[in-house]
Amino acid sequence: MVENNRIGDLLAHLVLILGVAVVVFPVYVAIIASTHPPGTFVRGVMPLLPGPNALENYTTVIVEGRSRAGTPPIGGMLWNSFVMAMAITIGKLSISLLSAFAIVYFRFPLRIFFFWVIFLTLMLPVEVRIVPTFQVVADLKMLNSFAGLSIPLIASATATFLFRQFFMTVPEELMEAARVDGAGPMKFFRDILVPLSITNIAALFVIMFIYGWNQYLWPLLITTDPEYYTIVMGIQRMVTGGDSEPLWHLVMATVVLAALPPILVILFMQRLFVKGLTETEK
Amino acid sequence: MQTKRMTFPGSWLPYALLAPQVAVTLVFFIWPASQALRQSFLRQDIFGLRTDFVWFDNFERLLADPLYLNALKVTVIFSLGTTLLSMSLALLFAVMVNRMIRSRDAYTTLLVWPYAVAPAIAGVLWWFIFNPAIGIAPYVLAGLGHDWNHRSSGTDAMVLVIIAAAWKQISYNFLFFLAGLQSIPQSLIEAAAIDGASRTKRFWTIVFPLLSPVTFFLMVVNVVYAMFDTFGVIHATTEGGPAQATNILVYKVYRDGFVNLDLGSSAAQSVILMAIVVVLTVVQFRYIERRVNY
Numbered sequence: 001m002v003e004n005n006r007i008g009d010l011l012a013h014l015v016l017i018l019g020v021a022v023v024v025f026p027v028y029v030a031i032i033a034s035t036h037p038p039g040t041f042v043r044g045v046m047p048l049l050p051g052p053n054a055l056e057n058y059t060t061v062i063v064e065g066r067s068r069a070g071t072p073p074i075g076g077m078l079w080n081s082f083v084m085a086m087a088i089t090i091g092k093l094s095i096s097l098l099s100a101f102a103i104v105y106f107r108f109p110l111r112i113f114f115f116w117v118i119f120l121t122l123m124l125p126v127e128v129r130i131v132p133t134f135q136v137v138a139d140l141k142m143l144n145s146f147a148g149l150s151i152p153l154i155a156s157a158t159a160t161f162l163f164r165q166f167f168m169t170v171p172e173e174l175m176e177a178a179r180v181d182g183a184g185p186m187k188f189f190r191d192i193l194v195p196l197s198i199t200n201i202a203a204l205f206v207i208m209f210i211y212g213w214n215q216y217l218w219p220l221l222i223t224t225d226p227e228y229y230t231i232v233m234g235i236q237r238m239v240t241g242g243d244s245e246p247l248w249h250l251v252m253a254t255v256v257l258a259a260l261p262p263i264l265v266i267l268f269m270q271r272l273f274v275k276g277l278t279e280t281e282k
Numbered sequence: 283m284q285t286k287r288m289t290f291p292g293s294w295l296p297y298a299l300l301a302p303q304v305a306v307t308l309v310f311f312i313w314p315a316s317q318a319l320r321q322s323f324l325r326q327d328i329f330g331l332r333t334d335f336v337w338f339d340n341f342e343r344l345l346a347d348p349l350y351l352n353a354l355k356v357t358v359i360f361s362l363g364t365t366l367l368s369m370s371l372a373l374l375f376a377v378m379v380n381r382m383i384r385s386r387d388a389y390t391t392l393l394v395w396p397y398a399v400a401p402a403i404a405g406v407l408w409w410f411i412f413n414p415a416i417g418i419a420p421y422v423l424a425g426l427g428h429d430w431n432h433r434s435s436g437t438d439a440m441v442l443v444i445i446a447a448a449w450k451q452i453s454y455n456f457l458f459f460l461a462g463l464q465s466i467p468q469s470l471i472e473a474a475a476i477d478g479a480s481r482t483k484r485f486w487t488i489v490f491p492l493l494s495p496v497t498f499f500l501m502v503v504n505v506v507y508a509m510f511d512t513f514g515v516i517h518a519t520t521e522g523g524p525a526q527a528t529n530i531l532v533y534k535v536y537r538d539g540f541v542n543l544d545l546g547s548s549a550a551q552s553v554i555l556m557a558i559v560v561v562l563t564v565v566q567f568r569y570i571e572r573r574v575n576y
Contacts, residue, residue, distance in 0.1 A: 008481070012378040013385075019375050020392045023452065026407035027399075029418070033410070045421045046410075095303040102299035107289045114300050121311045123563050125510045127532045128555035131539035131548050132314035132321070140309075152310040155303060172286060185290040214400035216514040217536070232400045236518045239406060248410065255403055262398035270391060274457060277397075 027259070034058070034253035041248045057253045074254055077231040082261070084149045084219070084230055085212035091154035092208050093201060100163035101189055105175070122157040126218060134221055144225040153218065159204055162279060166200050167193065203276030206269050210262045231258040315556065321549035340550035349526060350534070350551070357530045360444060361508035368448035369500055372455030373493075377485070379456075380463045390460070397453040401446075402514030408446040409519045412438075432520065436527025439520045443528050446519065447512045454507075455500050462496035463489065502566045509558070531555060 029046065036051035062075050103115055126133060133152060142148030170193065178188045194201075219230045229237070235254055239246045266273050325336045344350050379389045396404070412419045412432060420430035432439040466489060474484045513532050516522060522529035522537065529537070535555065539548035 005481070009381065012381050016375065016378050016382075016389050019371070019378075020389065023393060023396060023449070026404075026411060026449070029411055030407055041416055046413075046416045046418055048418070095306065098299045099303040102296040105286055105290050106292055106296035106299075108293070108296045111296075114304060117304055117307055117312070121307050123559050124311050124315050124556060125559060127510050127513055128535065128552050128559060129311075129314045129318050130536060131545065131552065132317035133310060134540075135317070136310060136314050151306065155306040155311060160303065168286075172288060175286065176288060179288075179290075185292060185295060188290075210398050214398075214402075216400060216402045217517070220517075221540070232402055232514075235406055236402060236514075239409075239518065248416075251406070252410070255406055259399050259403050262400075263395050266395050266398045267391065270394065273394070273397075277454070277457060278461060 027256075030252045030255050030259075033248055034256050036249050038247060038249055046248075053249065057249050058257075061250050061253045061257070074231060074234065074257060076227070077229050077234045078257065078261075080146075080149075080228055081213055081230040081232065081258075083146055084215065085209050087146060087150035088153050088212035088215075089205055089208040091150060092156045092159050093204060095154060096156055096159035096163055097194065097197070097201075100160050100167055101193065103160075104164055104167040105185065105188075118155075118157050118160055120157075121155045126153065130217065130221070137222055143222050144228050146228070148222050149215075149219055149228065149230070150212075153212070153215065156208075159208070162200065162204065163197065166197060170196060199272075199275070200279075202269075203272045203279065205276075206265055206273045207276040209265055213262050234258075318549045318552040318556070321545055322553045324549075325546040336546070340546045341554075344547060344550050344554075349529075352526055353529050353531050353534045356440075356526070356528060357509060359440065360447070360512075360528070360530055361505050363440070363444040364447045364451065364508040364512070365501060365504040367444060368451040369455050369497070369504060371448070372452045373459050373497075375452070376456050376459035376463055377489075379460060390457075393456050394453040396450050399450055400514060401450060401512055402518040404450040405443070405446045405515040405517075405519040408442060408449065412442050432524075434524055436524055439524055439528050443512075443515055443520060447508060447515050451504060451507055455504070458496055458500055459493065462493050466492050499566070502562055506559070506562050506566075510555075 029048075032047060032050055033041075034057055035054035036047060036057075037053045040047060040051060061073070063073055099114075099118065103111060137143060137148050137152060140148075142151070174192055175188060178192060183191070214232060215230070216232050216236075219228075220233045220236070223229055223233070231254070235251065235258060238251050238254060322340050323335060323337060324333050325340065375389075375393055379386055379393075382389065399407075411417050412430065414420050414431045414433065423430045430438055432442045470488055470492075471484055474488055479487070509530070510532055512530070513536065516528055516530060516533045517536075520528045522533050531551065532555070535548055535551045538544045538551065
C-alpha cells in the first residue's frame, strides 16, 4: 500500500474479525444447538456452549429420523440429494458441451435459431413458470422419480455460453491438424476439445453441484413419496411438520449435515469455485 | 454470430449434438412458458367444468387486487433491503481484505463459504436465532427495549427475511468486489496519494467510481436473486406472513397456483414475472457488452 498506517490496519482487522464472526455465527449456533438434549430448548435462551448429546442426536437423525412427523431417516435424504445434484451437474455439463461444440464447429441452417432457443432458458427461471412446468412433469409421469427431480433442471444457457466462449479461443490449427490427420468431428471432440476444457468443466462442476444440492422448490413439489425427499426440503418438513414447537436439537443436527457437503466442496475447491463463479457471472 | 474459420462438414451431426439440449428446453421451458401465457387469458369456473377465454381480464383483476399490489410493494422493499444490506457489507469487507497482504486468503476463505448454504437453510438458521421464545437475538433486543416477535409484527418478519437472504449473498458480492478492487491500477492510487489525497478521499473519488461497473452488475444480479431465488427463505420461515407482510411475488405465484388453485391468476402472475426477468436479463447483457467494449 501507499503509506503505512498501523492504526488503520488494526481497525481493518477488527472490522474483518467482527464480520467473520457475524457470518459464522448462525452456523456456530446450529452446531452448538445440535449437541444439546431436548430439554435445553424448553426454557430460557439458547445455549452458546456445546452440550453433551452430540453423538446421540446425530445417530438419531441419521438412523431413525422422525417417523411421527413424516420425515424419513436423513441418511436416505442425503443420498437422494447427492444423486440429484450429481445427475443435474453431469447432465448440464454433457448437454452444454455437446451443444456448444455444435454451435462453434459446424455451420448449418437454423444455427442462430437454436442458439436463441437455448438463450431463452436464461430468462425463464423455474420459479416463475412453476405451475405449467409441474403439469408437464405430471403428464410425463415423472413425479416421484430421479428423472423428474433432475431432467427439467439440466438445460443451462450459462454453461453453453461459457463453453462456446472457451471453444472460440481454442486455436484453429488444432482442428486443422486433426482434420489433416483424418480425425472425424467426434474424435476431435473427445480427444482434443474435452481434455482442453477440463479446468472449465471442473469449475462449472463445483458451481452446478452446489446449485443442484440446494434445489428446494422443485423437489418440494414433485416428491410426495418420502423415499425421494431431499435433505434441503426435508428440513422444512421437520420445522413445520407437527403442531408442536420443532425439535430444535434434531432440526439443527439435520441442518448441519445438509449444509456440510456443499460447504466442504467450496472450501476444498476454492480456486475452482471462484473461477467458476466469476466466469459464469451468474 | 461467428463460427470457426474452418468447420466440420456434416448434415445431421450438429442437429444430433443439439438435440438433447433443445429437447429439454422445448419440453420443460418453452412449452410450459407458452402454457402460462395461454392460461393467463383463460378462466376456469370453480368446478373445473368450463374454461372461458377472458382476454386481459386476469391481468386487470390482478392489477386491481390489493393483495397483489401489496406483494409488489413487499417485493420492492425486500429486494432493495437485501441488495443494499449485502452489497454494503460485502464492499466493506472487500475493501478491508484488499488492504491485507498475508491474511488476505485466510479472510477470503472465511467469508466465501455461505454461498454454499441453501436459501431455505439460511432462513431456518436465522429463524432459530430470532426465535421469540428461545432465540438469542430477541433476548438481546429485549435488553435494548425492543419486543421482537416476527410471528405478529410484519416489520420484524421483513427484517428477518432480509437478514437471512442478505447473509447468504454476501460471499458472492464480496468475491466480485474484491476482484474489482484488485483490477484497479495501483498507479492511480499512488498518484492521488502523492497529491495529498487522504485514504477516505482516495476511496470516494477514485476507487468507488472505478468500481461502478461491478457495482451496477451486482445490483442487477442481487435484485434477480432477491426476486427469484429467495423462495426457500420465505417458505421455510414466515410463509408470507404475518398478514401478507413477507408475501413476495414468487411466493404468491406458488401459493395461488398450488394452494389456492387459482390457475388463471397464477399464470398471469407468471407472465408478469417473466416480463420482469426479460427486462433484467436485457439490462444485464447490455452491461456486459459495454464492459467488453470500453
